[in-house]
Amino acid sequence: MEAADGGTLFLDEIGDMSLDLQVKLLKLLEDKTVRPIGSVRGRKVNVRIIAATHQPLRQLITEGRFRSDLYFRLRIVQLALSPLRERGSDILLLARHFLAQQARRYGKGELRFSAEAEKALLKHHWPGNVRELRNLVEQTVLLASEPEIQASQMAFHGLQDVASVTAAQPSQPSSSSPSAPGLKLDEAEHHLILQALETAAWNVTKAAQLLGISRDTLRYRMEKHGLVRES
Numbered sequence: 001m002e003a004a005d006g007g008t009l010f011l012d013e014i015g016d017m018s019l020d021l022q023v024k025l026l027k028l029l030e031d032k033t034v035r036p037i038g039s040v041r042g043r044k045v046n047v048r049i050i051a052a053t054h055q056p057l058r059q060l061i062t063e064g065r066f067r068s069d070l071y072f073r074l075r076i077v078q079l080a081l082s083p084l085r086e087r088g089s090d091i092l093l094l095a096r097h098f099l100a101q102q103a104r105r106y107g108k109g110e111l112r113f114s115a116e117a118e119k120a121l122l123k124h125h126w127p128g129n130v131r132e133l134r135n136l137v138e139q140t141v142l143l144a145s146e147p148e149i150q151a152s153q154m155a156f157h158g159l160q161d162v163a164s165v166t167a168a169q170p171s172q173p174s175s176s177s178p179s180a181p182g183l184k185l186d187e188a189e190h191h192l193i194l195q196a197l198e199t200a201a202w203n204v205t206k207a208a209q210l211l212g213i214s215r216d217t218l219r220y221r222m223e224k225h226g227l228v229r230e231s
Contacts, residue, residue, distance in 0.1 A: 001047055012052050013052065019067065026067065026069060026073060029073050032046065058071075084129045084132075085124075085125055092118055099140075103141055106142060111148075111149060112149065114149060116150065117154065121133075136154060136155065139211075189221065189225070197227065
């Protein structure tokens, strides 16, 4: 709060805030005062609060898990953002933006989605919203070997969502693609981890971030596949 004095503080997932912390936040909003730990005096702060949540706050109030007085104190201007799956063509605008962004980052040149890939993007349910889309595109760019991205190259969560799109006109994956016919799961995992490590110059922390897993998980899988950097 002190660091945000004179500015804006963003509180994400406010619906997960504990009741005792909600009391403190309400007092701050009312009194505009904070008292640092160990201090006997309060300090005035001028902070604008922006809060976000995916929780149904009115329902939480009914269940006694969110304070109604804090809800109405925060609810001065309310913006309802639709989930990604309901945004229609915005999905493609965001996907193309992330594709260009990640292509520059990894030096992949100009990449584009095929018509089938764009249909798959529009058909997917996107339970993880924009974060899921961004991470999906980054992973796809990381493994891309051709300028045109096919639907079969995108590792959707819940592949049944895109099965009907890719079944009609299956793409011809390259021999290095993890989705090549007959390729076993262990081989695909080995291939994906190796590409991530090579892209990250064998920096385990960066490679784990690219794969969306923890550093410890990556080290376990490196040992499992016997992946060691050659000197």
